Amino acid sequence: MRALTWHGKKDVRVDTVEDPEIVNPRDAIIKVTSTAICGSDLHLYDGVIPGMRPGDILGHEFMGEVVDVGKGNTKLKKGDRVVVPFVIACGKCFFCEKQQYSACDNSNPANKADISELAYGYRMAGLFGYSHMTGGYVGGQAEYVRVPFADVGPIVIPDGMDDDEVLFLSDILPTGWMAAENCEIQEGDTVAVWGCGPVGLFAIQSALIMGAAQVIAIDHYPHRLELARKLGAKVVNYKNTHVYQALLEMTGGIGPDAVIDAVGMESHGFALDNVYDYAKQMVMLESDRPHVLREAVYACRKGGRVSVPGVYGGFVDKFPVGAFMQKGLTLRTGQTHVQKYLPMLLEMIREKKIDTTFLISHRLPLEEGPEGYRKFAFEQNETTKVVLKPGWEKSNG
């Protein structure tokens, strides 16, 4: 089969590889019909996530048709159309029983779990196509993919719903939703969202659904800010405006009740502290650039909530722990417990309460995947979301 593989920094290719097969009883094999490039795939593209090996197949946002199931899988049958969560969860351990699926104790293979246990203290769940730290599972930017514990993760999509409508259930929609949920929004709240990428935009939509009085979106790409405004957010372009001052003024001097860092470890911009982080990152004295996290903690009101859906991997410097403690902030974060939110969000899409299709800017055949990565990485204003179609011969979107 054909699959999109990682070969190094800014080097992804479409290679011919072996077809996957059923290994464990609860597995399923999915024939991928749609698969998206995620903002967090760009961290792999930029080579800032450790534990990647040349030839690894990328992709953790995908959906398709079940073509084979293991004998222990009683939930799925051949022909089902499913969306697959990017988090692999066993459904049986202490964490899965608490619906903390991204903390699953069992999905990271025993030999690979040592890396994350060393880095983070405890072994992390397996993820599709996201380095050997998270299990080295093969990703879904391919024609076929093996899905372990397929009786827990994948959700069957009813007839009559397009791929474009439901594909983002795999990651970014639940991630944006959980980011807003972590804000514990109450009546009258202002939520400030850094980053109007896909997760930021879904967080804006979710926060408004949850009853936020105002959502303020922060970015520097005019097109992305325009999308945020269409969803109902007020927008701040940090190239024009002092973000902290703007937030202070727009909240009557109280400050945002909750802040969302939907940017993560690779902040843009030439803020003084970000340039400092660039320099340290270059000489490997710091792994992540937390400019947004610093600014969000600083701007958050006293007693407010800090929600971090943006991906961080290692260590950061100059974390404003004083502001964090003195103001009594709450920090909530984590990889998304996708499985927990799927039935509810699918229902909301069906009732047209949430629209996801507005996000897609490019639909490309899988063969043009590398071009999709390039566009998503370097033409961020126009490229809001790239969906790859393994079935397509050539581009018609």
Next chain:
Amino acid sequence: MFRRILLLRGAAHRAFLVRWQVSWNNPERARFGAHVARTPIRERFMHHRYHDHGNGRALAAGVLGIAAGAVFLMAARTMMRDKHIIPPEDAPRQAWRRRAGGRWREDAVVGRTITVNAPREEVYARWRDFSTFPNFMENVVSVTPLDQTRSRWVVEGPAGTTVEFETRITEDRPNELIAWESDEDSDVRNSGRVTFRDAPGGRGTQIEAVIAYDPPGGGVGRMAAKLFQKEPGVQVRRELRRFKQLMETGEIATAAGSAWPRA
């Protein structure tokens, strides 16, 4: 053992001092310093561009620096060590610092505790059937029961070797504890115990596996085995994870069987 290490440490330190003095008094070095001071930065850069000095000098300096740092740290730790009597300690022995108690431990004690989301009777029964271990424990090649209490084990060692030993169960309390000891003439002498406890709050069963063994080649051999990831501490950790996966999910998580471009 400890005295020997102190001696070695002293020798290394003396060697370092001598080397340092030699290099400091070297007239070559003085001239080089003056040259550096006189040359503008840009030219200095160009000079290095056209003359390949190799990495030897930088590497040597780096290694020396690290060695000096290590000696300093070890000396500082020795001096800072608590002199008073060890206070009460509730942590299990596998979590102790190497030199707790004021002396080097003679054998290696490794262990791990893991919680399995299943009733204690089920967990004990599954564990007690040693002969099934090779089905899900990657490092255990075979376990052959010889009689009620004795069994013969073949376990993977570093660099493709195997380690063989016979064990005798010294204590077996159903649903609570299994303890064993290997024969005197084993490849690697070992003893250990596996304890089963109810986890609080209905979380299932805590399994604590502790193994004491006599590492071939002492501390150095142990480090080497770790490099090969065939050291009992590494092995027990991973086997416990596999046991948990099997008990809880009915299968062992693996990324294998997926597509690989480098077949």
